[in-house]
Amino acid sequence: MNYQQQAEKVLMKTYNRFPIVLDHGDGVYLYDVDDKKYLDFGSGIAVFALGYNQKEYNQALKDQMDKLIHTSNLYYNVPAIEAGTKIVESTGLDKVFFTNSGTEAIEGAIKLARKYAYEKDPTKEYELIAMEHGFHGRSQGALSVTGTKKYREGMIPKGISAVFATFNDLEDVKNKINEKTCAIITEVVQGEGGIYPAKQEFLTGLRELCDEHDILLIFDEIQCGMGRCGAMYAHELYGAKPDVMTLAKALGCGVPVGAFVASEKCSHTLVPGDHGTTYGGNPLATCAVSKVYDLFEKLNIVDHVKEVGTYLGEKLDVLTQKYDMIKEHRGLGLIHGLELMEQVKAQDVIQKALEHGLIILSAGNNTLRFVPPLIIEQHHIDEMISVLEQCLRS
């Protein structure tokens, strides 16, 4: 039995996996067990921002492993304090709660928002407003605010579902606010939904609406944050600040870790006993977070993303002009989508690219998604475009 057959025998069939078995990585390249090389424009779904086998990052984790991996949250540990400090300083928000995944960061943010409203008036029932085609994770709470119906259907009781508004339609959100609304949650750039950046007036409008009604604004920056859009956090490009922000994916660059970060207005809402996690904020995960922030600074990641992101954007624009099968190009920084015409299936292009040693992802409705490691260089982009063109032509 080969690896693939063994995997299908023992791993629950919740994914249609591509038929390659990955073994190791270096920089922006991955290698499978047969040593075939792949240029990676997926980063393990926008996770490996610093690329594979980053020596300093690996060494920090090895050192921490020899010291202490886990303590529980009953005690303090130095890496969590250091990582928390770096997040607070870089976000300008007030307090952090570490989780083990993006989904759990969303869960925490939802609980905080409900409690914030409940403290003002415990006699009411509360609901959130979320966006159509938004994605926030797979637990029941995270699904309750996830806009894609097929993810929710049959999975959660109807009663806990949020009210959904049209992304980038401020009037629609305004019309859906009522006395039960406790928070509005949105991605700044919709990732899974197909790479749709928010409009400037939408985000600033949401901020005003939330201030007006004293409800919380939650930005999910799990995919679009951590430098991906050419700013440390995507909302910085819009000048609209959240009350709560969620982070994960590139936050630990490979080690499973997430966080929700709250502003002063609501950072004291959750009190001892309200929320917890055994692993969350453990020294190994937070050592990774801490090192990620150090390396972002040392390697000037955000400036680099601005530069190469512009280049990638231009190249994808050229492709869009050149090929009728490409319907639209959307994106910014190093998160881009090419929506294809119906007659070409994104999955077929991705499969073909894989055969040619290029990893790209899909998103939303027949859209190719490009989320390379943030350390990518222009020549990697040229290499990707040339392979992609071969695939589109054939």
Ligand SMILES: *Cc1c(COP(=O)(O)O)cnc(C)c1O
């Ligand atoms: C991936 C993602 C999540 C879920 O994160 P997990 O770590 O998979 O639980 C939530 N929100 C957004 C925007 C995401 O891209």
